[in-house]
Amino acid sequence: MATAEADVPTAALKVERGKKAPQFKGRDRWVFYAMVGIPTGLHVLLVWVPTVGSIFLSFTDWKGIRFSDITWVGLRNYNQIFTVFEKDFFQALINNTVLLVFLFLGPTLFGMFLAYSLDKSIKGTRLYQSVFYTPVVLSLAVVGFMWQSVIYSTENGLATQLFGGGEPVDWLGNQSFLISFGDTYGISKNFAAILIAIAWRHAGYIMVLYLAGLKSVDNSLKEAASIDGANEWQTFRLVTFPTLKPINVVVAVITVIEALRAFDIIFVLNTPRKTEVLSILTTNNLLGEGGGNVGRGSAYATILFLLCLGFVIWYVTNHYKSTEEGAES
Amino acid sequence: MTTTTQLPAQPKAPVKPGRILLYVFLTLTALVWLVPIVGAVFSSFRPFSETVRDGYISFPDTLTLDNYKNAWNQGDILRKYWNTWLILAPALVLTLFFSSMVAFAASRYSWKFNIFFLVLFTAGNLLPQQIIIQPLFQMYNRVELPSFLSNSGKLNGSTWGLILIHVAFQSGFCTFVLSNYMKLLPKSLNEAARIDGAGVWTLYWQIIMPLTRPALAALATLEFTWIYNDFFWAVVLEQQGADRPITSSLANLGGEFFTDDNLIAAASVYVALPTIVVYLALQKQFIAGLTLGADKG
Numbered sequence: 001m002a003t004a005e006a007d008v009p010t011a012a013l014k015v016e017r018g019k020k021a022p023q024f025k026g027r028d029r030w031v032f033y034a035m036v037g038i039p040t041g042l043h044v045l046l047v048w049v050p051t052v053g054s055i056f057l058s059f060t061d062w063k064g065i066r067f068s069d070i071t072w073v074g075l076r077n078y079n080q081i082f083t084v085f086e087k088d089f090f091q092a093l094i095n096n097t098v099l100l101v102f103l104f105l106g107p108t109l110f111g112m113f114l115a116y117s118l119d120k121s122i123k124g125t126r127l128y129q130s131v132f133y134t135p136v137v138l139s140l141a142v143v144g145f146m147w148q149s150v151i152y153s154t155e156n157g158l159a160t161q162l163f164g165g166g167e168p169v170d171w172l173g174n175q176s177f178l179i180s181f182g183d184t185y186g187i188s189k190n191f192a193a194i195l196i197a198i199a200w201r202h203a204g205y206i207m208v209l210y211l212a213g214l215k216s217v218d219n220s221l222k223e224a225a226s227i228d229g230a231n232e233w234q235t236f237r238l239v240t241f242p243t244l245k246p247i248n249v250v251v252a253v254i255t256v257i258e259a260l261r262a263f264d265i266i267f268v269l270n271t272p273r274k275t276e277v278l279s280i281l282t283t284n285n286l287l288g289e290g291g292g293n294v295g296r297g298s299a300y301a302t303i304l305f306l307l308c309l310g311f312v313i314w315y316v317t318n319h320y321k322s323t324e325e326g327a328e329s
Numbered sequence: 330m331t332t333t334t335q336l337p338a339q340p341k342a343p344v345k346p347g348r349i350l351l352y353v354f355l356t357l358t359a360l361v362w363l364v365p366i367v368g369a370v371f372s373s374f375r376p377f378s379e380t381v382r383d384g385y386i387s388f389p390d391t392l393t394l395d396n397y398k399n400a401w402n403q404g405d406i407l408r409k410y411w412n413t414w415l416i417l418a419p420a421l422v423l424t425l426f427f428s429s430m431v432a433f434a435a436s437r438y439s440w441k442f443n444i445f446f447l448v449l450f451t452a453g454n455l456l457p458q459q460i461i462i463q464p465l466f467q468m469y470n471r472v473e474l475p476s477f478l479s480n481s482g483k484l485n486g487s488t489w490g491l492i493l494i495h496v497a498f499q500s501g502f503c504t505f506v507l508s509n510y511m512k513l514l515p516k517s518l519n520e521a522a523r524i525d526g527a528g529v530w531t532l533y534w535q536i537i538m539p540l541t542r543p544a545l546a547a548l549a550t551l552e553f554t555w556i557y558n559d560f561f562w563a564v565v566l567e568q569q570g571a572d573r574p575i576t577s578s579l580a581n582l583g584g585e586f587f588t589d590d591n592l593i594a595a596a597s598v599y600v601a602l603p604t605i606v607v608y609l610a611l612q613k614q615f616i617a618g619l620t621l622g623a624d625k626g
Contacts, residue, residue: 039427046497053464131359137608139558149590150368212620261457264560279459
């Protein structure tokens with residue numbers, strides 16, 4: 001104890017300097033370790049260990065019974081995914097991609113446009129914001145449930161009444177392609193119906209993020225641009241949009257991750273086929289009839305992981321590089 | 330007693346047609362946006378037979394609470410709310426507690442691995458849950474719990490399992506947001522605490538945490554909704570229908586109990602209500618939470 005006390009002055013100086021571990025006297029050190037260690041331990045154990053576990057298990061044919069049954073099968077699961085389950089896999093991959101592109105071109109741009117409109121000192125802007133944002137607080141599962149009963153009900157849903165021409169329309173069951181890519185793949189009509197419901201929720205999310213960003217745009221820049229003769233579109237493109245870069249990055253990440261994570265609404269609507277996404281394929285190998293196929297499920301999970309890895313790395317380096325620079329200067 | 334001063338008529342700027350168009354656009358869009366929610370509420374008060382006869386867009390003959398009564402009983406809604414609460418309350422408190430500690434250590438002290446820890450949590454928060462689920466499920470299946478802690482005798486299928494995964498997964502986002510926030514608090518606070526002889530814990534709990542309250546409030550509101558809205562974890566890790574929290578019980582409510590659309594609408598209202606109430610009551614915190622996360626690109 002006595003020696004620890006004696007170290008204090010120099011230790012105290014070291015904390016503020018350099019990047020060495022902060023040095024504390026006796027008790028404080030353990031407090032510090034516990035504060036970092038316990039939460040990190042839980043996070044690593046339940047998030048990162050399983051992630052690495054998925055990658056490892058994807059090279060095995062484990063059925064989830066005993067550890068001693070784990071046998072290494074190399075790339076067999078991947079091979080099967082690309083041959084035997086080719087149709088399911090590529091349709092799911094297409095659906096994820098369609099969802100991603102659709103989210104960007106549809107609700108993301110629309111949400112940005114809503115934010116831009118609401119930023120023009122609109123009367124009752126709070127009310128509009130609340131309306132557009134309310135769907136965002138609902139889970140996609142309940143969004144699916146709601147749309148199923150109100151909008152897409154085959155016999156008397158609102159969509160049927162408005163666009164059905166007096167005939168029942170099976171919005172969520174129609175597997176025929178709205179747009180087809182070749183004979184086997186395409187965007188099915190029931191998937192398109194789900195996309196609309198997802199868009200309803202996504203647009204408000206994006207709107208809130210951009211509204212916050214737009215508030216921080218310097219008005220004098222915009223004025224200067226308009227004095228220089230720029231029209232509204234030019235001002236937006238050349239002045240406003242570039243200053244929104246941090247928000248753009250966040251929105252891009254959120255949209256990509258949402259597109260890869262999508263699960264609830266598709267699961268809850270339980271439409272027969274053609275609406276599967278990768279997350280559903282992963283889970284199908286765990287629950288229900290296909291249950292217990294840990295190896296193949298993990299292979300789907302690993303593919304999903306590789307797809308989002310690039311974005312995660314890009315975002316994290318982007319963020320912490322700028323933080324580092326900020327801290328150093 | 331009102332004192333209205335008659336101001337000389339201000340020279341009004343002429344209303345541009347563009348602005349009228351903008352209002353028309355916003356109002357129409359807002360009305361369209363409300364359709365699914367208003368539609369669900371509206372049809373939930375009507376007998377299904379009437380909707381079938383007259384269609385969704387029709388003047389109601391009868392307004393009734395029958396759908397709510399039936400949904401409440403058949404869906405066992407009270408129990409599902411209670412299940413949710415048992416998971417939500419501890420998960421929320423622990424998430425904020427754990428992530429604030431890591432955020433504090435990583436943002437208030439300069440040490441070798443602080444960026445590493447922040448990257449770990451930030452990246453963890455961006456992973457899709459399905460990447461984790463297979464090994465997690467197997468892990469949970471192998472942890473035995475005494476029967477008074479878990480109906481299934483395992484971590485799998487227990488409230489504890491769900492609490493733990495929520496804390497582990499959500500602490501990614503919260504650590505990220507809180508460290509951004511704590512970093513902006515004056516550096517001199519550390520200095521002053523040290524001179525006063527205050528230890529690490531005192532600095533954290535009595536000085537930094539009270540100053541972080543706005544961020545904690547914002548996060549609490551946001552996390553309330555996110556944990557409440559969880560569907561995936563509970564569907565996989567809590568497979569006993571009766572023990573499921575409310576959002577994930579939607580997975581079986583649809584087919585098993587609810588035969589007509591108006592009953593489904595009433596059930597949706599039950600599920601949606603808590604988050605909408607929290608959102609409307611704490612709108613400011615809510616939006617602050619989201620934008621805190623987006624503040625620093």
